[in-house]
Amino acid sequence: MALIDLSKKEVHCKVVYYGPGRCGKTTNLIYIYNAMSDAAKGKMLTIETKGDRTLFFDLLPLNLGKIGGFDIRIQLYTVPGQTIYASTRKLVLKGVDGVVFVADSLKVRKAKNIESLQDLANNLKEHGKSMDEIPMVIQYNKRDLVSSPIPTLSIEEMKKDLNPQNKWPDFEASAVKGAGVFETLREISKLTVKYVAKKHLLIK
Amino acid sequence: MNTSENSIEQLTQEMENAIDSLFTPTKKIEIDPLTNEIKAENNTQRTGTSPSASAAPEIHDSIPPSGLFDQNVTKLPLSLQNALRELYQGLMTIEWDMAVSHIQKARRLLDGLSGNLTADQIGLTQHVMTQMADILAALEAIPLNQVPSHSPKLLLNLFEVLEQVLTSDNMTPEKTIAMAAPLSQELNNFFEEIERIQQDTPFQLEQGAAAGTTSPGLASAAAIARDLHRPLPEQSIPSLSLVPETEPPVAPKPVTPAAPEAPPFLQEAVAKHTMQLSRWIDRLNALEKILAGVSGMEKLLAFHRQLKQEMAAQGQILAQAIHRPMAPVAPDVRTEAPEPAQPACPWRMLARTEWWGKRIAFPQEYIAFEGKLPWGRGKQLLSKDSLPLSMLKKWPWSGIRSLLTGSLSSLEDSQLKTMVMPILVSQEPPPSIIITEPSVLLLWNPETSKGCVILADSPSTPFKTDAWTWEDAPTKPFFAGILRKNDDAIYVLSQDIFS
Numbered sequence A: 001m002a003l004i005d006l007s008k009k010e011v012h013c014k015v016v017y018y019g020p021g022r023c024g025k026t027t028n029l030i031y032i033y034n035a036m037s038d039a040a041k042g043k044m045l046t047i048e049t050k051g052d053r054t055l056f057f058d059l060l061p062l063n064l065g066k067i068g069g070f071d072i073r074i075q076l077y078t079v080p081g082q083t084i085y086a087s088t089r090k091l092v093l094k095g096v097d098g099v100v101f102v103a104d105s106l107k108v109r110k111a112k113n114i115e116s117l118q119d120l121a122n123n124l125k126e127h128g129k130s131m132d133e134i135p136m137v138i139q140y141n142k143r144d145l146v147s148s149p150i151p152t153l154s155i156e157e158m159k160k161d162l163n164p165q166n167k168w169p170d171f172e173a174s175a176v177k178g179a180g181v182f183e184t185l186r187e188i189s190k191l192t193v194k195y196v197a198k199k200h201l202l203i204k
Numbered sequence B: 001m002n003t004s005e006n007s008i009e010q011l012t013q014e015m016e017n018a019i020d021s022l023f024t025p026t027k028k029i030e031i032d033p034l035t036n037e038i039k040a041e042n043n044t045q046r047t048g049t050s051p052s053a054s055a056a057p058e059i060h061d062s063i064p065p066s067g068l069f070d071q072n073v074t075k076l077p078l079s080l081q082n083a084l085r086e087l088y089q090g091l092m093t094i095e096w097d098m099a100v101s102h103i104q105k106a107r108r109l110l111d112g113l114s115g116n117l118t119a120d121q122i123g124l125t126q127h128v129m130t131q132m133a134d135i136l137a138a139l140e141a142i143p144l145n146q147v148p149s150h151s152p153k154l155l156l157n158l159f160e161v162l163e164q165v166l167t168s169d170n171m172t173p174e175k176t177i178a179m180a181a182p183l184s185q186e187l188n189n190f191f192e193e194i195e196r197i198q199q200d201t202p203f204q205l206e207q208g209a210a211a212g213t214t215s216p217g218l219a220s221a222a223a224i225a226r227d228l229h230r231p232l233p234e235q236s237i238p239s240l241s242l243v244p245e246t247e248p249p250v251a252p253k254p255v256t257p258a259a260p261e262a263p264p265f266l267q268e269a270v271a272k273h274t275m276q277l278s279r280w281i282d283r284l285n286a287l288e289k290i291l292a293g294v295s296g297m298e299k300l301l302a303f304h305r306q307l308k309q310e311m312a313a314q315g316q317i318l319a320q321a322i323h324r325p326m327a328p329v330a331p332d333v334r335t336e337a338p339e340p341a342q343p344a345c346p347w348r349m350l351a352r353t354e355w356w357g358k359r360i361a362f363p364q365e366y367i368a369f370e371g372k373l374p375w376g377r378g379k380q381l382l383s384k385d386s387l388p389l390s391m392l393k394k395w396p397w398s399g400i401r402s403l404l405t406g407s408l409s410s411l412e413d414s415q416l417k418t419m420v421m422p423i424l425v426s427q428e429p430p431p432s433i434i435i436t437e438p439s440v441l442l443l444w445n446p447e448t449s450k451g452c453v454i455l456a457d458s459p460s461t462p463f464k465t466d467a468w469t470w471e472d473a474p475t476k477p478f479f480a481g482i483l484r485k486n487d488d489a490i491y492v493l494s495q496d497i498f499s
């Protein structure tokens, strides 16, 4: 929401983990929540959890503390992947300041990844934003499955599908093992706070 | 603050440093993709500070600090915060999926929220809350495919006002109305649209169902709404009259001694079971109403009706079997001379409470409502001689029917809201201790279709009468008899109270 309250000196940045259903968005947040020290993390909120883990969205507030007199918070959101929640996905993108696009390495999800990225582009447009403007990071998740018998996509293939011009920083990850999870988080956090600071503080 | 390029540069550098140092893992964990269980690499760390046992921590006591939710809300008591958040989620759910179940849930949440408000807050928010409740009720009353597209937004806007009202200082009801004023045009449009829809489609459902044009699930809300004003067809099923028809007699007539009797524990078990059966039937009735309005559900509806009939029949069999030895006759206590021989209590089970400094008892199945009135209204009753049933409602818009049990709850809200029940007043001098907030007991006799109200000193409890001796009390007004055990006496109400 980039809710900057100059009187209270608070900066809130909203980062959304986007991607097809079951690609591992919630798992990213759960990993972060469980592996991070208590100093910076707030309570994780998982809303309307039933069978399908994220029916609504998950929220994990993180706190950077006071910097330059500003209280800086980064809130991580996930969106539900299923098509029936299309309008929730749109809603969660309202006021977004940064996006992590989580792609699924499973071969069977190839089309879903592409579809979801397109969906993201459309939804951002509806909020008057674009993927060219807003900070974004791509995460190729479930890389641990590459060594398993399950058919997976190669990194080259995924890059070609999702990041052909190398526009966005991208990371290989395994959200269940934790590889790449914090790398992704740090990168998107840095890009986002920089973006928010430039955009909002400069004008003031 | 200095907002030059340089200071921004410096600020972002500091933020990056903070991110590097804070956003790092402090422990190595692994998540099981199958069970989602979290395993710490080093097992001794499992008892660490974070809730590592559950993969999807469902922590519902924290509020999103900002963004989707007003920050000031954190000033409010936690229970109210939670109620607000739940309502917010309910409204968001409607926003993303307009379904009857979601509308109904939101109505319940709105009701629930009201329970968390102080008297002052109720006064302040009543205006907005009423609007929200009216919108939800309207949405439930029209076919879903005709719901005005701006309704979810309108609800969310009203929610914002509600939140503002609750978190602002120095609020007055007038200020609330002023806050909601920008929405008034839209509200007017909304209700005009609803009215038009209701006029346009009064019989759309039946026609649609007959012609097979209404898609399943679309019009159930409209059906429920219309059912409030029109009885359902096929009301011949003896379901609701089960309890009154089969319960023990209501006159102090002794049990026929010659008849063989089932053991008391068995009688009690069967009595409980028949009660439960009738409760289930009540629920099936409610379900039936919903199903009756949805095309495509005819089979399920028929199945439910069948089930209900079977349950009712089963209840009859049980009740007859257990009560036959008790030979219910002679319902009029006033014309019946007391038996010279030692009479027995005509009821196996009664409910008892304290009233007017006395212990009194009555058949449990007469209880149509029991509890305190909302907003401490019970106090007002102490100086009144009747209770309009509408006083049972917490909110002007909530129904009465859902508050009631037994056969009175089979009446429609439109009937119930016009009903006034007399408050029973003893002819004896008032007791020395006066309870300030009485427990209100609404008794209803389905046979005479009459009821009365007892302002009791305590909640009622059921008890078995077999350990007590019975003494007819024909001269006392209100009482059919007295149950005695040692020095204790319980006055059993007679049917006179319903006249």
Ligand SMILES: Nc1nc2c(ncn2[C@@H]2O[C@H](COP(=O)(O)OP(=O)(O)O)[C@@H](O)[C@H]2O)c(=O)[nH]1
Residues within 6 Å of the ligand: A019, A020, A021, A022, A023, A024, A025, A026, A027, A028, A053, A054, A078, A081, A141, A142, A143, A144, A145, A173, A174, A175, A176, A177, B031, B032, B033, B034, B036
């Ligand atoms: N093998 C493997 N499974 C993963 C990984 N990330 C997530 N999963 C599993 O994929 C399933 C869906 O993950 P979830 O986070 O709920 O997906 P979401 O719908 O994107 O939120 C869960 O069973 C996860 O344990 C990963 O990196 N590797």
Ligand SMILES: [Mg+2]
Residues within 6 Å of the ligand: A025, A026, A027, A053, A054, A078, A079, A080
């Ligand atoms: Mg999820």
